[in-house]
Amino acid sequence: MVEIESKPAPRLYVTAPLAAGAAIPLESGQAHYLRTVLRRSAGEPVLLFNGRDGEWLAELDALGKASGTAVVRQCRRPQVPEPDLWLLFAPVKGDRVDFVAEKATELGVLVLQPVLTRRSVVRRVNLDRLSARAAEAAEQCGRLTVPTVRPLMRLTDALDGWEAKRRLLVCAEAGEARPLTTVLGEERERGADRGPASSWAVLVGPEGGFAADELDWLIRPPFVTPVGLGPRLLRSETAALAALAIWQALFGDGGERPPVAVRDQI
Amino acid sequence: MVEIESKPAPRLYVTAPLAAGAAIPLESGQAHYLRTVLRRSAGEPVLLFNGRDGEWLAELDALGKASGTAVVRQCRRPQVPEPDLWLLFAPVKGDRVDFVAEKATELGVLVLQPVLTRRSVVRRVNLDRLSARAAEAAEQCGRLTVPTVRPLMRLTDALDGWEAKRRLLVCAEAGEARPLTTVLGEERERGADRGPASSWAVLVGPEGGFAADELDWLIRPPFVTPVGLGPRLLRSETAALAALAIWQALFGDGGERPPVAVRDQI
DSSP, rough: OOTTTTTTEEEOOSSSOOTTOOOOOOHHHHHIIIIIIIIOTTTTTEEEOOOOOOOOEEEEEOOOOEEEEEEEEEEEEOOOOEEEEEEEEOOSSSSHHHHHHHHHHHOOEEEEEEEETTOOOOOOOOOHHHHHHHHHHHHHHHSSSOOOOOOOEEEEHHHTTTTSSSSSEEEOOSSSSSSHHHHHHHHTTTTTOTTTSEEEEEEEEEETTOOOOHHHTTTTTTEEEEOOOOSSOOOOOHHHHHHHHHHHHTTTTOOOOHHHHTTTTT | OOTTTTTTOOOEOOOOOOOOTTEEEHHHHHHHHIIIIIIOOTTTEEEESHHHHHHEEEEEEEESOOOOOEEEEEEOOOOOOEEEEEEOOOSSTTTTHHHHHHHHTTTTOSEEEEOOOOOOOTOOOOOHHHHHHHHHHHHHHOOOOOEEOOEEEEEHHHHHHTTTSEEEEEEEEESSEEEEHHHHHHHHHHHHHSSSTSSSEEEEEEETTTOHHHHHHHOSSSSEEEEEEEEOOOHHHHHHOOOOOHHHHHSSSSSOOOOOOHHHHO
């Protein structure tokens, strides 16, 4: 048994296929983190996942300043399907957008799609930075996948190319909207599929909200439902988190517990 | 009508009593913000609230670099009772604790109580900074109150002095816990009072979670219910937000819409 009780094994996202005996190359940032920040050395355990093959216990082999290898030992958790939830969000300023990527990852979204809306002030995003933040959050929260961060696109284009079976919940502070809880409760009552085969997305606007005529246009397609999140005007990133947390609680995997293998990492 | 359509009236938290004709002194930071950041001048409208007298439209009178006065005109929204929800949280590092104060304010908590737990690494909080962040969030989100930020205390002391009628939901990743949604759903079904007379609190632990024997002790009192938030290990501040959002959605004011007077501010 390579695991050392007093130091939880670091959890790393890799891209290579995982199978017993495979030697997995580590990225320079990962090698630096393990060696310099966590002070790990050859022979110590790490946990690896790649979004496809589950989570594996592995043993650090070579570990240099900017490179390293881990040899895969045994599977700890099989890959399982996750709720199919996306987040469409208008990028917000400064570190708030990083925060959206981190929290949406913890709250289990599969896709992060930044969109440009009429009142968007922030009109570019650093995809590498958002992806890195999402990968880090996935490593920490025990997920078996890392969300895909898609390139920024116009909201109009995102809706034009929408697959009709994916339901889109638009967080709307103005205009007509029913509470998110009511909408999801009705879906549950009418027996909507709550498994990973059911496809959903949440959309939040920029700090200034949606323009009135933009909202009129936006809620017209049959796959769109405008939803409310209570009487306070939430910041864009707060609305995203609240909607994702409520969706997971009522419709996603909020009823599950952290797997024992994950809790051991606490 | 003093309101100017193209520039929403800034919303300020003050401590003085609000009534028609009252001249309200502004703090130096508020005067600076209005004059230098927002470039407002005498004669322009502001909205004032103090947590007791509702929200009032007022007109800037004198406005200097570090002082100013606003004269109260008319009441826009009466004071109404808010859901009685507290957040007990182990302070986390850096700006994450500010973030907790901001987001918990947007999500409608009345009291922010920092607590020291067995595994707390951060053992002090800057109350002035947290209070300022909470006031700013309250101004922005349209609340009629600002949460009270209480001094840091030991979790054991907080529980020793607990009023038995306030239910405490402990977010627990390890140990036995039922999903928050299930617990709140049962409360609704058994007809629990969901109005402001019903008292609740959410507790989240530090980054390392609760110690095992601490959790054993913590869940013993009859007012405590351990709850789960799904299969991923949430960061402390994410757990706080998710639990508050779900509570408001299922048990608090999540079914309400922003008042028209608030939506006008978008």
